[in-house]
Amino acid sequence: MLDWLILGAGVHGLHAAACLRSQGARLRLLDPNPRPLSEWDRRAELLGMSHLRSPIDQDIDVGQLSLHHFAEAQPRLEPGAFSGPCRAPSLALFRRHVAWIRDRLGLDALLERGVARSVELVEGGVRVESEEGSLRARRLILAIGRPRTQVPAWAEGIGGAALHVFDGGFDHGSPGGAAVVVGGGLSAVQLALRWARARPGETTLVCRRPPSIAELDAAPRWARQRWSWRFANFSLAGRMAILDSEVRRGSVPSQAAARLARAQRSGRLRVVFGEVSSARKEGGELLLSIDHHGALRCRRLALATGFARGFDGVPLFEGLAQTLGLERGPWGMPLLDGALRWHPRIHVLGAAASLSLGPLAANIAGARLASGRLASMGPS
Ligand SMILES: Cc1cc2nc3c(=O)[nH]c(=O)nc-3n(C[C@H](O)[C@H](O)[C@H](O)COP(=O)(O)OP(=O)(O)OC[C@H]3O[C@@H](n4cnc5c(N)ncnc54)[C@H](O)[C@@H]3O)c2cc1C
Structure with missing residues (x-):
């Protein structure tokens, strides 16, 4: 034993x-x-x-x-x-x-x-x-x-979990044409930049809002043992509220934000703010409907929507x-x-x-x- x-x-x-x-x-x-x-x-x-x-x-x-x-x-x-x-x-x-x-x-x-x-x-x-x-x-x-990865309901009919970057079945290769990355955090930004480097001008990042800037996932004090004990002494509801407010979801460090802005300015990467409401396959392509924006057509889609x-x-x-x-x-x-x-x-x-x-x-x-x-x- x-x-x-x-x-x-x-x-x-x-x-x-x-x-x-x-x-x-x-x-x-x-x-x-x-x-x-x-x-x-x-x-x-x-x-x-x-x-x-x-x-x-x-x-x-x-x-x-x-x-x-x-x-x-x-x-x-x-x-x-x-x-x-x-x-x-x-x-x-x-x-x-x-x-x-x-x-x-x-x-x-x-x-x-x-x-x-x-x-x-x-x-x-x-x-x-x-x-x-x-x-x-x-x-x-x-x-x-x-x-478990987080897969939005609209993606279920067009590939579901396999479209998620962290799924074992995700296609690692670079896209061969128009591509869309959906997600608002660092993983989405990193993948969109990687694809935009491989095929400049053919990748679109779709996110609800511009990513906020934060160097770390949460304030550095949460890395200290004393703070973790303090956290553990709150009521369950209090701890949930702290997790909700302190984890900086959808944020990126300043250097990644700067790279994103450069890629956008140079036309290598397009960024669309909105929420995908539905998606369907049409021939060899995918057609995404985006609230307040209209439709986006692509050959490759990646969900970087977290866990x-x-x-x-x-x-x-x-x-x-x-x-x-x-x-x-x-x-x-x-x-x-x-x-x-x-x-x-x-x-x-x-x-x-x-x-x-x-x-x-x-x-x-x-x-x-x-x-x-x-x-x-x-x-x-
Ligand atoms: C892209 C990315 C970048 C990140 N960068 C940072 C960073 O810079 N700094 C930082 O502090 N954090 C970072 N994180 C957050 C965090 O550190 C990582 O998510 C880290 O991988 C979490 O480690 P883990 O051991 O909990 O899970 P995992 O890395 O997912 O490892 C879990 C392991 O468990 C195995 N497993 C699952 N189920 C079973 C089972 N039933 N039986 C046996 N084995 C099983 C899996 O095969 C896997 O190897 C990052 C996360 C991501 C996704």
């Missing part, structure tokens, strides 16, 4: 693994991908992401300022290794740092490939079944990210809530204790821990807050 089994080898699972491994715990990560952080890499590549949004002090290593020291120790740092007032690291630097952590702590060897299908309590721990067999551990961490906020209907969460009678709050989010326990043997990290950690729960900052909470339980 392992000490810990972590479901999901994304940012949250990997950071938890690094922390537990450095304490000498016996653990495994279970994820269908061939290496840790595969989902992150896939999304970043698809969007043509050059830099992270988060600052240099938010990295996935154990301890503080590891990425900062790693960068200083590089014999030669490429120009543009950092961007913006928050010194957001380039994706290339972040990846090198992650590779160094994985190597140093031997994290790749801890990865078992598979999708967790069910979890049940057994004597002294839990057993997780995947298509590859079963794993048993004294404690389980759920770090499966946000499993579903809640966890209702996510099989692992539904199964656990039903079989173990575990409590859930609004949006089907698990209600956790201070050490992020949903059950004495089951912890939850990432976006699903938003009601305990606050507005940055899903981010790297949230992964670091979570490891502090796990450590607050004492030795594993």
